[in-house]
Amino acid sequence: MPRQIFQLKMTLVGVRPTVWRRVLVPAGYTLDRLHRVVQYAMGWRDCHLHSFDIDAVQYGEPDPDGELAFEDELDVRLDAVLGKGSRFSYLYDFGDWWEHDLVVEDALTADPDERYPVCLDGERACPPESVGGPSAYRALLVALADPTAFADPGYAALRDWAGPTFDPSWFDAPRTSTLLRRLT
Known part of the structure; x- marks a missing residue:
């Protein structure tokens, strides 16, 4: 049976002009792997907590102290909880509160000559x-x-925080695909 691929569009909520990415990911990925895809595709550095909200169920890394009631993201495959047209959210950094709106735009058959995940655009x-x-x-x-x-x-403090080379208009989809392929 051919592998199924989900085409996802991820958009950072509350930011204008819009920051977004379109990626192809194997539907058999776990939510843990999708977390890493979001991190690489968006450009985050995975320094903070995160969670997914899918149909009012919270998924993330289990909290050993039991303060955060998440279902374990390692146990959940995308194709078990999502399909074409599904919309869900990803929250990164519970202090800064970076919410991402994710939509499964399409479900495709994998190209046998392609390596996934791939960033198509953004x-x-x-x-x-x-x-x-x-x-x-x-x-x-x-x-x-x-x-x-x-x-x-x-x-001035914000500019120092961002660094002298930060360009808010910059995005390079092929470079992002190269980074994403390091996940495999």
Whole structure:
């Protein structure tokens, strides 16, 4: 039986202009592997907690202290809980609260000559890690668009946090695919 591939679109919620990615992933992946796909595709560094919400069920890494009631993401395959048209969310960094809207746009038969996962397309760079959430990222974008804003110490601190080479408009799908292939 040929492998099934899901075409997923992931969009960062609360950020304008929109930051999004379109990826192809094996439908047999576990949610744990999808977590790593989201991390690589979006540009996060996997420094914080995360969770998935699928049909009002929370999935993530089990909490040894029992404070977070997650179903174990290692035990759940995508094709067991998702199908074409499914919409679900991925939350990264419970402090900054980066919510991602994910949609299964299509279910395809795997191309035997292709290595998965693959990033097909996307737009804009992921916000810098731990920048402070969507509102702080908006402030960073304002500061980047107006060089005179750096006279304000708050804006200057944001720019320092982002680093001198951060370009919010940058995204490279082929480079992201190369990173994703390291997962296999």
